[in-house]
Amino acid sequence: EAQVTQNPRYLITVTGKKLTVTCSQNMNHEYMSWYRQDPGLGLRQIYYSMNVEVTDKGDVPEGYKVSRKEKRNFPLILESPSPNQTSLYFCASSPLSAGQPQHFGDGTRLSIL
Amino acid sequence: EDQVTQSPEALRLQEGESSSLNCSYTVSGLRGLFWYRQDPGKGPEFLFTLYSAGEEKEKERLKATLTKKESFLHITAPKPEDSATYLCAVGPGSGNTGKLIFGQGTTLQVKP
Numbered sequence: 001e002a003q004v005t006q007n008p009r010y011l012i013t014v015t016g017k018k019l020t021v022t023c024s025q026n027m028n029h030e031y032m033s034w035y036r037q038d039p040g041l042g043l044r045q046i047y048y049s050m051n052v053e054v055t056d057k058g059d060v061p062e063g064y065k066v067s068r069k070e071k072r073n074f075p076l077i078l079e080s081p082s083p084n085q086t087s088l089y090f091c092a093s094s095p096l097s098a099g100q101p102q103h104f105g106d107g108t109r110l111s112i113l
Numbered sequence: 114e115d116q117v118t119q120s121p122e123a124l125r126l127q128e129g130e131s132s133s134l135n136c137s138y139t140v141s142g143l144r145g146l147f148w149y150r151q152d153p154g155k156g157p158e159f160l161f162t163l164y165s166a167g168e169e170k171e172k173e174r175l176k177a178t179l180t181k182k183e184s185f186l187h188i189t190a191p192k193p194e195d196s197a198t199y200l201c202a203v204g205p206g207s208g209n210t211g212k213l214i215f216g217q218g219t220t221l222q223v224k225p
Contacts, residue, residue: 004156031211033211033213035215040217041217042200042215042216042217042218043157043200043202043215044215045212045213045214045215048211048212048213049211050210050211056211058211058212059212059214090156090157092156092157096210097204097210097211098144098204098210098211098212098213099144099145099204099210100145100162101147101159101162102147102157102159102213103159104149104156104157104158105156106154106155106156107154107155107156
């Protein structure tokens, strides 16, 4: 089954404790992207990757890091999380670019105290 | 500045009562406009892609249309299972093929 898998699905942690949210896709897609979803603000793009070792900033990259060492994986790293990063996070992928329909994971709900 | 605005924020319909959702956009060029459906606790699910003004796409009770400044998602004779949040997203055509800008969404509730 074609899917985008995120882990963990839920996480409660404390300010400053580094965390990583993993994202994996099994569709051999070139393009992957991370979004955060907040009430009243909709989905906002954090980072995206056009291919292995190629990443770029979206609209809200501050406080986040990403890496793309393999085509299937695109982890999101919060080096020093802060409460304003409490949000619902989605990973997505598409065959080539943002100009094609994206497949989304089921989300990761992060709470940073 | 590239921007996508959806209206209304929330819409309540009776079963069978047709209506339309609006997505207006201001972007430097357009590589594609996308409609997604999102159910509570789930990631967005792709519905339609529109690439040029005048284009229309249909799927069951949904029909998406596109002009140079906005897109409409028409819902004909909706059923309670159509209740969801509908998201519009635009890929700007300024040469950067990685960016995608979402609107805030319209939450639709269809009552039996």
